[in-house]
Amino acid sequence: MDMLTIEARTALLQRRSSLRGLLRLNLTEAERQHSRQEPDLVDEAAEESAEEVLVRLSEREERELRDIDDALVRIEQGRFGHCARCGGAIGRHRLRAIPEARHCMECSAQERR
Template sequence: MTIDTARYEDILRTRSRELYARLHRIDDDLGRQKNPDSADQALEAENDEVLEELGEAGENELKAIDAALARIAKGTFGTCTKCGTAINPERLAAVPHTPFCQDCAAGK
């Protein structure tokens, strides 16, 4: 079974653009002037922690997308990087940047 790598490349590049836009908004929010009121500062600090976690998750996903794009360029996209078997099309549809088949992702 052949994989439509052009379709997946488009999906991955679109998601990458979305993540870069989100990370830019997060950076803007984290860099804004803080409220001088101490009660508001506590709430802002909690919000900043959430934003930082979202930013980290976004950066990790971007790394995975970049690796998937590199696999497309090498012609190995859709093949598990651990065991070498084909990745199930349903898994790729759900997680296009996955480097692992279902078994390897589950640690089997």
């Protein structure tokens, strides 16, 4: 494993650990909000809004976790750093910024169009 791959693996594992912690906190907070006794209408509306935010955050975080897990698999399989679309190099700067990146800059730009 080269140094970039080792750095990326370390960053991915740290981010995965952080995200799992955030998801646990979000779930605990949602459970706490559900367990309150007889909230008034204002409290109820505020709780519903907070729950929607927690769910959205959780979905985004879960998607990022999947991307991180996929990147860790690519590292183990020796495919890390190669674009999933064109097979070319993703680029060191991009991988340092986004270690879970699947595509090179060119393919990523095409995907957004």
